[in-house]
Amino acid sequence: SVIPADQSHRRQGGTCQKTKVAILGAGITGITIAQTLANASVTDFIIVEYKDEIGGRLHHENFGKGPDGKPLLVEYGANWAQGLGKPGGKENPIWTLEKKWNITNTPSNFSAILTYNETGEVDFASEIEEYENAVDRMGAEAGELLADNIQDRTMREGLTHVGWKPSQRDYPQAADAVEWWLYDGEQAYTPEETSLVFNAAVSNFTFLQFSDENNFIVDQRGHNTWLKGEASEFLAANDTRLRLNTVVDRLDYSGEGVVVLNRDGSCIEADYAVTTFSLGVLQQEDVVAFEPALPEWKQVAIESFLIGTYTKIFLQFNETWWPTDTEFFLYADPVQRGWYPIWQSLDKAGFFPGSHALFVTVTERESRRVERMTDAETQAEVMAVLRSMFPDVAVPEPTAFQYPRWGTTPWAYGSFSCWPAGTTLEQHQNLRANVGRLWFAGEHTSASYFGYMQGAWYEGRDVGNRLARLVNGLCGGAALGDGLCGEMVRYEVLHGTTEEDKYNISNGWDGSSFQES
Numbered sequence: 001s002v003i004p005a006d007q008s009h010r011r012q013g014g015t016c017q018k019t020k021v022a023i024l025g026a027g028i029t030g031i032t033i034a035q036t037l038a039n040a041s042v043t044d045f046i047i048v049e050y051k052d053e054i055g056g057r058l059h060h061e062n063f064g065k066g067p068d069g070k071p072l073l074v075e076y077g078a079n080w081a082q083g084l085g086k087p088g089g090k091e092n093p094i095w096t097l098e099k100k101w102n103i104t105n106t107p108s109n110f111s112a113i114l115t116y117n118e119t120g121e122v123d124f125a126s127e128i129e130e131y132e133n134a135v136d137r138m139g140a141e142a143g144e145l146l147a148d149n150i151q152d153r154t155m156r157e158g159l160t161h162v163g164w165k166p167s168q169r170d171y172p173q174a175a176d177a178v179e180w181w182l183y184d185g186e187q188a189y190t191p192e193e194t195s196l197v198f199n200a201a202v203s204n205f206t207f208l209q210f211s212d213e214n215n216f217i218v219d220q221r222g223h224n225t226w227l228k229g230e231a232s233e234f235l236a237a238n239d240t241r242l243r244l245n246t247v248v249d250r251l252d253y254s255g256e257g258v259v260v261l262n263r264d265g266s267c268i269e270a271d272y273a274v275t276t277f278s279l280g281v282l283q284q285e286d287v288v289a290f291e292p293a294l295p296e297w298k299q300v301a302i303e304s305f306l307i308g309t310y311t312k313i314f315l316q317f318n319e320t321w322w323p324t325d326t327e328f329f330l331y332a333d334p335v336q337r338g339w340y341p342i343w344q345s346l347d348k349a350g351f352f353p354g355s356h357a358l359f360v361t362v363t364e365r366e367s368r369r370v371e372r373m374t375d376a377e378t379q380a381e382v383m384a385v386l387r388s389m390f391p392d393v394a395v396p397e398p399t400a401f402q403y404p405r406w407g408t409t410p411w412a413y414g415s416f417s418c419w420p421a422g423t424t425l426e427q428h429q430n431l432r433a434n435v436g437r438l439w440f441a442g443e444h445t446s447a448s449y450f451g452y453m454q455g456a457w458y459e460g461r462d463v464g465n466r467l468a469r470l471v472n473g474l475c476g477g478a479a480l481g482d483g484l485c486g487e488m489v490r491y492e493v494l495h496g497t498t499e500e501d502k503y504n505i506s507n508g509w510d511g512s513s514f515q516e517s
């Protein structure tokens with residue numbers, strides 16, 4: 001029979017360490033929760049982290065050799081501060097922190113782009129303009145759907161409805177490439193798979209509310225430097241409240257608090273626990289076990305939302321043989337949409353001059369495919385594309401070739417979340433809501449900024465504030481979901497938009513499906 005986590009541990013002779021709040025994960029969300037608690041004088045917390053450092057999906061690796069002979073540090077995870085802010089307007093909190101910790105970065109110029117197909121350079125810049133105009137029209141329509149509580153649609157339908165039909169354009173492959181670059185390349189999913197209302201909204205919150213600027217991080221200390229900086233303001237060096245290299249296996253919330261059982265046999269008994277694990281980790285069967293099993297409304301929410309995979313494939317050469325006066329190269333494959341479409345040169349002023357490096361990005365299905373291939377197999381495909389893009393250049397073999405496999409990384413199982421078509425804000429709220437003393441937070445719980453660093457930061461601050469008020473006994477008589485105090489609202493039964501009496505013959509419904517046989 002299954003022995004409850006805390007008992008099995010006691011039988012091994014251990015005792016659980018007691019704390020008020022167990023923060024599970026030391027990414028942006030976890031560190032921001034701890035900081036918010038510390039600011040509210042709640043210092044009795046423990047942070048448990050799988051990796052050997054703070055940062056989570058702010059994750060870098062060494063690659064090839066930089067001009068100084070040392071390895072180049074490249075970001076496998078978040079690379080752009082997106083939507084910085086306008087003078088006099090609201091600033092993206094992430095941008096504020098990047099500046100505070102002097103993170104080296106450079107503006108990315110998305111209009112510095114050359115376009116290619118299998119025969120070499122071909123100008124299809126007009127497709128970019130056409131797509132961007134369609135997106136403006138689509139955004140206005142999505143706003144009306146939201147305001148009027150009209151049923152959500154897919155992003156594909158939204159684009160079609162305003163006249164963007166890639167397969168009916170003069171050069172469909174080019175239209176596909178442009179659409180992939182500006183949509184899949186941002187959301188890591190296709191327009192067919194994703195929500196019109198909520199993906200239009202997430203784009204507006206970041207790129208209209210803040211600004212449309214994207215700055216690329218090139219800091220050779222690593223992008224996680226700002227987060228480590230923030231942590232250093234409330235954690236001492238070697239602070240025992242930060243447990244690195246510790247994997248959470250099981251969360252038992254059957255009793256008064258939450259028992260966190262770790263793979264190394266240690267355990268923590270907390271008044272409250274908050275998991276900041278990615279949606280990918282939560283969706284994995286048995287990676288983290290919950291005791292008792294999560295309620296139906298929570299499980300359905302976890303199953304409903306999407307975690308995309310976004311793969312940057314890095315290449316380095318002995319020389320820079322590609323044009324140096326641009327930043328991006330967009331490739332329209334004759335057959336396959338999303339086939340090694342967007343290339344970015346790193347050998348540029350402000351990036352890594354003299355590095356002879358560039359990277360190509362793929363998403364979702366193509367990501368899953370390259371993740372299952374060997375480096376050599378992927379390299380052969382990548383080189384074939386480069387050679388068809390640059391037929392007049394004797395393109396040499398790379399001296400270094402490397403890419404992450406986010407879909408199988410055991411502390412992430414994917415890159416960042418996205419909102420599927422066919423669900424509601426209430427369903428998303430169920431992703432956020434606590435289950436008793438077990439809380440949930442992360443970029444995926446952000447309704448307005450999912451997929452972005454700012455989503456993780458805002459959710460961390462919100463849950464940190466709620467937990468601080470609960471621990472400090474400040475939520476007195478607050479009702480469930482009341483403002484910013486106390487537990488979060490949840491929807492145990494999600495109704496569609498169609499009342500039962502509308503399932504009738506005038507709506508084309510064969511009434512017999514609801515009758516007893």
Ligand SMILES: Cc1cc2nc3c(=O)[nH]c(=O)nc-3n(C[C@H](O)[C@H](O)[C@H](O)COP(=O)(O)OP(=O)(O)OC[C@H]3O[C@@H](n4cnc5c(N)ncnc54)[C@H](O)[C@@H]3O)c2cc1C
Pocket residue numbers: 024025026027028029030048049050051055056057058076077078079080081082246247248249276277278281287288310311312406410411412414415416441442443444451452453454455456
């Ligand atoms: C490839 C890629 C590109 C991206 N590009 C951008 C970008 O350009 N701009 C942008 O704004 N955002 C970008 N993002 C998104 C951004 O990185 C995330 O939104 C943000 O970092 C998420 O922070 P988090 O704290 O919610 O989650 P995480 O960073 O995933 O933190 C969760 C932590 O939990 C830990 N953990 C997981 N399982 C366990 C376990 N069992 N036990 C203990 N610890 C565990 C993990 O190690 C991790 O440290 C990108 C992400 C990826 C992957």
